[in-house]
Amino acid sequence: MDMNFKNAGNELTVSLAGRLDTTTSPELEKELSTKLDDVGSLIFDFKDLEYISSAGLRVVLATQKTMNKKGSMKLINVNNNILEILEVTGMTDILTIE
Amino acid sequence: MKRRLAIKFNSILILMGVLIFLVTVGIGGYEYYQSIVNLYNEQAYQTAAMASTFFSDEQLYDWSETAFEVSKMEDPSGEIQKVTEDPEYVEILDHIRDLRDSVDANDIFVFVVDTEVLNNYTVEAHDAGTWRPMIYLADCYRESEYDFLFGDTGKVAYDYIGLMDKAIKTGEKPTEKIISDGGFGNNISAMYPVVRDGKTVLMVGVEIPMVLLERDLKVFMIVTLIAAAIATAILLLITSVHFARSIISPIKMISSEAGNFIENENQISEKLKTVKTKDEIQTLSEALLKMEIGINEYIDNLTRVTAEKERIGAELNIATQIQADMLPCIFPPFPEKKELDIYASMTPAKEVGGDFYDFFLLDDDHLALVMADVSGKGVPAALFMVISKTLIKDQAQSCRSPKTILETVNNQLNESNAQSMFVTVWLGIMEISTGKLVAANAGHEYPLLKGADGGFELIKDKHGMVLGAMEDLKYKEYELEVPENGCLFLYTDGVPEATDDQNNMFGTDRLLEALNEDPGADSTTLLKNVKKKVDEFVGGAPQFDDLTMLAVRRVKI
Structure with missing residues (x-):
């Protein structure tokens, strides 16, 4: 999986490509844990994300909880496969998807 | 192998020793030879100078002139006799002989040189003996029968023509040493010009055998050789012992200790x-x-x-x-309930996972069915699975509403969940006698239901959030009916998301196909069919997720 982080002021855009699964989720979690300190607006760009497993969902969920306390978080460019997974798990209710 | 270093070292030392030895002996021998030759050379010229003093100036002029004249005469015997019978001449010859004997010379001879003849020589004439530029005044060879007599002529050896010419012209003795191989070993010769009024009147030749050279050089060489050999040997021994002690033996010790470390x-x-x-x-x-x-x-x-x-x-x-x-693993679980055909299986991936299924009787007519999947893998997922399973079963005992059970368990899980773990749960409670089923879905996969006659179909039920995401979530209940000969199939995402080596997923379409392949199959066969199809699809690709399935069939009795 490829991760790309782009800062603009207090806005951080995280672009993910490939598979966010058991193997790759810890990497994302580790990266995010060091980068969210001064972030007020977090954007996940899922344009090239092919697959998300429950481990990946956990990281997204945990990040949402962190951002709830200090700002906002949204997902953009979510494709149908990923959207279906988010719907099945009920995540669409608590995540902001554009 | 182990002696190689010492051998190398000593070989080089010996080679160097021999080299130093040879150079020392060579240089020493050469210097010794030179000094002896110089000594003899000096002696030869002193002897020649001494011999020249035997002649008075008058005698020098007279006899050298006579010698020239005699050499040109057709019959010089009268003139020769005049000189040789002169008592003064005879006395001088005696003096010269005495001198010769006293210095151990081979020969002392006095001569003049016809410089015209000297500088006009041909090889043929030289070799034939017709070219004879020297004219003898006196010759006192140690064996008198070979003496040249007054007026006799003689040739000059090739190598000395230039020397002689130069000596006559300059009146100085040659700087080069004249060494010849005589019948008595190496001889040194003097070519001494006797000068009067700036002109060379005549020449005195002296030939001395370098007896000392023969004898002493040999002795010197032998002594030097032995001394140098001993010195070299001692030096070699000292160096060798020193190196052996300070370098070779410590290195050998280190090497063998290193070997010991490995072996012992x-x-x-x-x-x-x-x-x-x-x-x-x-x-x-x-x-x-x-x-x-x-x-x-x-x-x-x-x-x-x-x-x-x-x-x-x-x-x-x-x-x-x-x-x-x-996980319940004894089948059939309720042997007395012939109308129920339940089978379930979990094939874990490499690590401990978070999938689980559960089924248990709430009372004689109510069966609870659970299919769940905890986020992530490993020990954290396994622990969370244990908690979730226990809480669900615990809540189900006291409450018959799946909606309420999920809401309660969700809040319980959220009480301490810093890691944001979550679990997807499908929970249903079935009335065994009628097949009527009340269910709620917390973010889990859609269940599959087979009616009495038709095939399996996806039930797109209403989803709620996964359990553990946040507190006070609401869940919805819905009703289903499993008719007689109908079947409910529950699974986790490991089944539709099983992936082959091309990253293609198994998907719900292939799952439905596998389930509908054999309409009359019992639960056990059904699960085995699906497992087989998944295995075929995945091929050699590694299994990422747990494969968990549960089938409940109502059998007509």
């Missing part, structure tokens, strides 16, 4: 501490010792870590087993 189960080489050469060898020895200690520490550490790892591995195996044992 990493026993530290205490001997290495004894190397006190205060140079690179001591550094090497100390480094080796340090390395040995380091290796042993590393091995100890590795052993400890490996043991720890094995222990954790073993514990993890037990944990996996405990987790697997938590």
Whole structure:
């Protein structure tokens, strides 16, 4: 999986490509844990994300909880496969998807 | 192998020793030879000078002139006789002979040179003996029968023509040494010009055998050879012993200690501490010792870590087993309920996972069915699975509403969930006698239902959030009916998301196809069919997720 982080002021855009699964989720979690300190607006760009497993969902969920306390978080460019997974798990209710 | 260093070292030493020895002897011998030759040379010229003093100036002029004239005469015998019978001439010859004997010379001779003839020579004339520029005044050879007589002519050896010419013209003795191989060994010759009024009147030749050279040089060489040989040998011995002690033996010791360390189960080489050469060898020895200690520490550490790892591995195996044992695995589970055909299976991936299924009777007519999947893998997922399973079963005992059970368990899970773990749960409670089923879905996969006649179909039920995401979530209940000969199939995402090596997923379409392949199949066969199809699809690709399935069939009795 490829991760790309782009800062603009207090806005951080995280672009993910490939598979966010058991193997790759810890990497994302580790990266995010060091980068969210001064972030007020977090954007996940899922344009090239092919697959998300429950481990990946956990990281997204945990990040949402962190951002709830200090700002906002949204997902953009979510494709149908990923959207279906988010719907099945009920995540669409608590995540902001554009 | 082990002696190679010493052999190399000593070979080089011996070679160098021999070289030094040869150079010493060579230079010494040459210098000695030169000094002896110089000594004889000096003696020869002194002798020649001495011989020249036997003649008065008048005699010099007279006799040399006569000698020239005589050499040109057709019959010179009268003139020769005049000189040779002159008592003064006879007396001089006696003096010269005395002088010859006193200095051990071979020959002392007095002559004039016809310089015109001297400088006009041809090789043929020289070789034929017709070219004879020397005219003798006197010759006192040690064997008198070979003496030249007054007026006799003689040739000059090739090599000395130039020397002689130069000596006559300059009136100075040649700087070159004239050494010839005589019948008595090496001879040195003097070619002494006798000068009067700036002109060379005549020449005195002296030939002395260098007896000392023969004898002394040999002695000198032998003595020098022996002395140099002894000195070289002593030097070699000292150097060899010194190197053996300071370099070779410490290195051999270090080498053998290193070998011992490898062969004797990493026993530290205490001997290495004894190397006190205060140079690179001591550094090497100390480094080796340090390395040995380091290796042993590393091995100890590795052993400890490996043991720890094995222990954790073993514990993890037990944990996996405990987790697997938590799932009902005796089939049929309720043998007295012939109308129920239940079968379930979980094929874990490599690591301990978070999938689980459960079914249990709430009372004689109500069966609870659970299919769940905890986020992530490994020990955290397994622990969360145990908590979730226990809470769900616990809540189900006191409450018959799946909606309420999920809401309660969700809040319980959220009480302490810093890690944001979550679990997807499908929970249904079925009335066994009628097949009527009340269910709620917390973010889990859609269930599959087979009616009495048709095939399996996806039930797109209303989803709620996964359990553990946040507090006070609401869930919706819905009703389903499993008719007689109907079947409910529950699974986790490991089934539709099984992936082949091209990253293609198995998907719900293939799942439905597999389920509908054999309409009359019982639950056990059904699960085996699906497992088989999934295995075929995945091929050699590694299994990422647990494969968990549960089928409930109502059998007509």
